Structure formats: C-alpha cells, structure tokens
Amino acid sequence: MSAAAPAGPTTVRRATDADLAQVGQVTAHAYVADGLVEADHWYVDELRDTAARAAAATVLVAVAPAVDGAPAERVVGTITLAAPGSPYAEIARDGEVELRMLAVDPAARRSGVAEQLVVAALREAVGRGDRRVVLSTLETMHAAHRLYARLGFVAAPERDWTDELTMRVHAWHAPAAPSARTESATWPPLRVVEVDGWRVGLSGGVTRRASSTLALRDVEDVADTVGRVERLYRDDGAPAVFRVGDPGNPAGLAAVLDARGYAVAAVTDVLVRDLDATVRPADGDPGTLGGGLCVRGTDVPDDGWLDLWLGGKGGAREPSRAIVTGAPARYLTATGADGTAVAVIRAAVVDDWVALSCLQVVPSARRRGIGRALTLHALAAAWEHGARRAFLQVEADNDVACRLYGALGFRPAHRYAYRVQPGHDVRTGC
Template sequence: MVAIRVARPDDVVAVGALTAEAYLADGLIADEDDYAAELRDAQRRADEAVLLVAMAPTPDGREAVVGTITVAPYGSSYAEIAEPGEVELRMLAVAPEARHHGVAVQLMRAAQREALARDARRLVLSTLDAMAAAQRLYDRLGFVREPERDWGHEVVHLRVYTWAPPEAPGALVEAATWPAARTVVTADGWRAGLSGGFTRRANSALPSGRPADLGGALARVEAVYAAAGLPPTVRVGSGAPAGLGEHLSAHRYAERARTDVLVRAAGEVGPAAPGPGWSGHTHVADEPDDAWLRAFLGVKNGVDHADVARAVLTGAPAQYLTATSGGETVGTLRVAFAEQWAALSCLAVSPDARRHGLGRTLTRHGLALAARHGASRVFLQVEAANAAAAALYAQLGFVVADGYAYLVREDG
C-alpha cells in the first residue's frame, strides 16, 4: 500500500529522477531534450506548485518515492492552460516497476482532493497523443476530452482533459443523515455537535459564515466542548471560512481524519449476491437491533457507545441492512435519507468474513434500496487512508465530489 503526501525537501532529488525515468522508459522524451531537464527539476515544482509523492515501504523498513504528480493552481508558473477557477495537473509519473498497482489512481485522487480543498471548479490537464495508458485512466476517473482546448507547439500535439466535481450533498445534508444527539448553535452560527464522543462526525463543529473575529468564534465553540468534557473538534471543508485551517493549525489543532465524500446515482449495479465463498443471507429493518449495533460497533471498537450510537443513528430516517451467516451477524450497512440523497454509512464486515464480496454485496443492496426509497443520488464518507473501502467504492462507480478534515485541539 502506498501513502500519498506533499513532497519533503529530502524527496525532491528522487522525485526529479523518477519523473524523467518514467517518461524516458515510455520513449516519450529523449535524454538530451530540454524537457528531460525540466522533469528532473522537482525543486522548482515544490517551490512554485504543490508537488505530491506516492511513497511505498521498502524491504529495509524505509520508504521510497514510486510516483508523483504536480498540482498547479491557476496563476502558478506551472499552469500552462488553466483558466481562473481551474487547477492544472502536470507531470504524472509512476516508476516503471511500481505500475499496475493503482498508484496513479491514488495520485489522481489526491490531486482531486487538493483541488477540492482549494474550491477549484475544474481540473485540467494536457496529455500527449502517445500517452494511451494515462488516457484510459483519465476516462475511468470521469475526466472528459475537451478537443477545442487542445494545443501544441512544433510537432507536439497535446490533448486536453477536464474534470469538474459532481454535485455534492453539502455539510448540512450530511449532518441531517448523521445528526448529533445535541447541537449547540453559537452566536456565530457555528453548529457544535455533542454526542458523548460517539464519532467525530457527531462531535464536531460545523463552521459557517465569514466571522471577522475567527479567534472569538473559535473560543465560543471551545467553551461548548469544554463544558461537555469533549476535545474541541472542527470540520474544515469546502466553504469553510477563509484561513480557518491555518488559524487552527497555529492554535494547537492537528488534522485527524482527511475524508472524501463520494457520490454516484442510486439504483441497481450488478448482481446483489456475494461471491461463492460466502453462504448466508441479508435482510432489511427499520431499526438497528442489538446484534446489528454490536456487529457495527465491534468493528469500530466502540462497544461502550451503544446507547448514544442508537440515538445518533435513529435520529434520521434510515434502513438497516444485516448480513448473517450461521446465525451470526457478520455485516452491517445503514442507508439514511435526506432530500434527494441517500447516505450509506456503517459498512462493516467482521474480520473473519472479509474478502468474500460481502462488503460489495451490502453496498449494492444499499444502492438498490436507495432507489426504491426515491433517492436519486447516493453519497458516503470514507477516510482517505482507508484504501480497502476506497477500492470497493471505486469498483462500484463512486467518484469524489467533496472532502473535509477534522481538526482536533491536541490538548483538548
């Protein structure tokens, strides 16, 4: 499994070498080309744009750069064709020996996340006619060709692809499907969820507006959490007040869980049956029973929270899917409803029952159930680090539409 992050000073030499090597290996450039020198100059990319790297563990317990992409906001020296509101992707490269393991997909997702965090309305990239593998990847990730923006110089022709994030449910719809047991609205309109510590989602503050006094708005939220004996936690996503992330980082807050909001249409997708290695059945209920809660909270390591979990889960209209095998509950999924949206949550498969297609089966059931209940779109939240779940959702056609992180005060 690789980890994606912003390049550190120690990485840049290896990043430059890898980028040039990847292009040379595919015969896209010659060693003596000026462009080879530009590809090797990762230091300038780190200085003038956002240089992302994919790091893989090495056998001797260290990590090595296996891939990279450069994210260049409009106006940066690396943005060649970006228009206002667009972010341009440049120089995607994966080491030849690391290919066919999904590294490029993870880099592209991280780039999408980076663009969303900057409130970009569109991503744009140029690709050489010969880059067939990359073009298949862009198609799969929902990028579209924009031939009228194609460009080039001398003998080089570049094809342009763009990607615009699909409609996202937004923080308020998300909150409506996972309502805190109690919500305190501060004088600034920030909504502080309090649920005895059961999930950050139900124990975090949703900031709003453009407070002139960010410090004061934060102090009022901190007082709410202090009174409840909970660590102050703020959800920072698209639409958050400008400068909030920086303000929190400068005030002892640390990022705890970067999360992607994924969406797709409701409806049937493939056969709703698990693979041949699993025998059992699934059923739907209007309420979570004790076995459902135990199974879900067991996977989440939060069995102590049963009462408050029930209060949060049943605070919104929802259906509860259970998978059983040999009389045991081995899988759970919740489908909650708000406006035209259905929210999938609580997907959990007990460790002994994993890798038999049960997670996929439950998700497919959830998509069909969403459509039967009149929802047209489905969303879910998944932590960026949860590679297993991300792979499952990508298989089922979910795409990223939004993202956020929780910032928690370290001494809180």
C-alpha cells in the same frame, strides 16, 4: 533502473525532500521507457528536476513498502499539481488546477497506481477549493486516455494546443457536494444549539460528526462566538470540535482556532456518485452477497450490527445507537452460512441523497470483495427508497477505503477538517 512490483498496499501522499531523487528517477524512467521522449532530450532534465518542481508546485508520490531489503518505502509513481500562472502550468485558468507529469514505474504498472494518483490529485484539488482540473495528453497516450475517461474527464478540444507536438486537453469538474446541513440530517447530533447562527452539535463527544460545530456564517467577533461554543461543550463533558473548510465559514475561523491551539483531528473527504437503475447487487439478488454470504436489512440496528460497527467496543453501544438512529436508515448486515455477521453498513436517505456510513468488514473476512458487494447492496436499496445521488465521508488518509470507493465510481466533491480543542480527543466512530 526499475523497482520490483509492489508487495503490499501502495499509499499516496505529498512528496518530502527525501523522496525527490527517487521521484525524478521514476518520472524520467517512465517517460523514456514508453518512448514519449528520447533519453537525451532536454525535457528529461526537466522531468528529473523535482527540487524545482516541488518548490513551484505540489508533488504527490505513490509509495510501496520494501521488497527484498530495499529502503522502507519506494516511490513507484508521482503526479504534480500546478496552480494557474505558476511555472509548471501550461493551460490552467483561474479556478483550475493542472495535473502534470503523471508517471508510474513500468515495473509497478497494471496495479491501479496511476488511478490512485489521479484520484488523490482530484481530492487534493477539491481540498484546495479548485472545482476544475485540467491536463494535456499526447494522442498516443492510450492507457492514460482510458484512465481519464473512467474518472470522468472529458475532452476539451477547443483548448488543444501545439508546441513541438499536438496536445489534447481534458477537463474534470468536481461534482456537487451535499450541503453541510444535508450531511448533518443523515447523522444528527443528539442536541443542536444555535450560537450566532452556528449549529453546535452536542452528543457527549460520541462521533465527530455528531459532536461538532457547523460555523456556516459570518459573525461579528469570531473569538467571542468560539468562546461561547466552548462553554457549551464544557457543559456537555466533551471537547469543542469545529468543522473547517465549509462554504460559509467565517474568514477568521481557522486563525482563531490556531491561536487557541486547536489541532486537526482528521481531514475528511466527501465523495459522491450518481445512482441509476443499473445499480444492482452483483448477482441481482437482494438477499445474497455471493460467496455463500447472505444480506439482512433492518430499519433499526441490533446489538450485533452495533458491535460489529464499533469493532467490539461494547461500552459505547448505547450512545452510538442513539446517534445512528437519529435519522431513518437501513442497516445491512452480511452473514456467513452459520449466521455469523462479517460486515455491516448503514444507508440513510434524505431528499434525493443517500448517505452511506459505518462500512466495516471484520478483519478476517477482508479482501474477499465483501466491502464492495455490501456497498452495492446499500446503493441498490437506496435507489429503491428514492435516492438518486449517494455520498459518504472518508478520512483522507484511509487509502484502502478510498480505493474501494473510487472503484465504485465515487468522486471527490468536498474536503473539510475537524479541529479539536487542545487537551482532549473525541471518541470517533464514523
């Protein structure tokens, strides 16, 4: 049974029990429809048995919204991540995770669902601390080969293997992430206090990045250090926020925060890509964006730039200005023919890295290629300023932004979570 083509944005998330029957159907249907396996082959039962798969591995699903009175969400694709030594791993070694059973409903193909699934799987793998991802394909899976190559997988012929058929192995290595200190240097807190070697960022709660603690080394008594950090935030009039998931975090940090009731306020992916001289604005002109739009770049953000970034929340303009101007950066604004600003982005160069942030397109101008074009402009400007690598932080559930950045060649390098003291929230921003 085939579903109709997706009517709206497709999102990727972990499968729930309620999805499993549909996941089994989609997987089996996709393989049989492509002639990869005969409908009566034993492997079709394995493809359908998603309960067993979900118990032994991580199953992701791509879900599309309803069409014509169908259930609220429809599974249109799936992928499985298997740990080495687990029942669904065929080739994974220590430090690797293996992708299995990528399947997209034939009716939902040619719309980027497979790419969304594989990229989500890479982000999931990196988030679990796996730096290498492997998979096996059949020689005949040409569409899949093109996709894997585009995403940076390389053939590993020395690991090819034969069962009934010859399987070709491809491997992906997570790119290096900027250090937490490099990230922080592109978005510095208003004030930093060191507590037992932890860097406590204090900015009155304005933006998580500038109002959080980097706990990058072991301490004698984690609970005691956390308590002293909390007092600093209380004096700053803001909730305590800790970044968790960074190399160097003390082993007991998450448990101490759990015991104190800290919630996960956001899971953030760090995406990176290399730059080269070919990064150019689409029409090659740094002053225009195409479609009759112009681009203006400044070294300080004006009120219009800040207001567009903040989405019209004028109240937070001043503390936000102080934070974004804490590091040298370029502030790009896309404007229409009448001079109205429609999009902004910030590019801060530190060493050979450029950090992109604050990308915002006004809702009425979205889906016209402006986000993509402005990001390319920012990368080109950064190249001129000496940057050779780019990174950005994006909330893991921001599917739209993740798709945009994936299409621009950004790949997952790191994942961390912000944990916030109970009873508070923190004003966000970027």
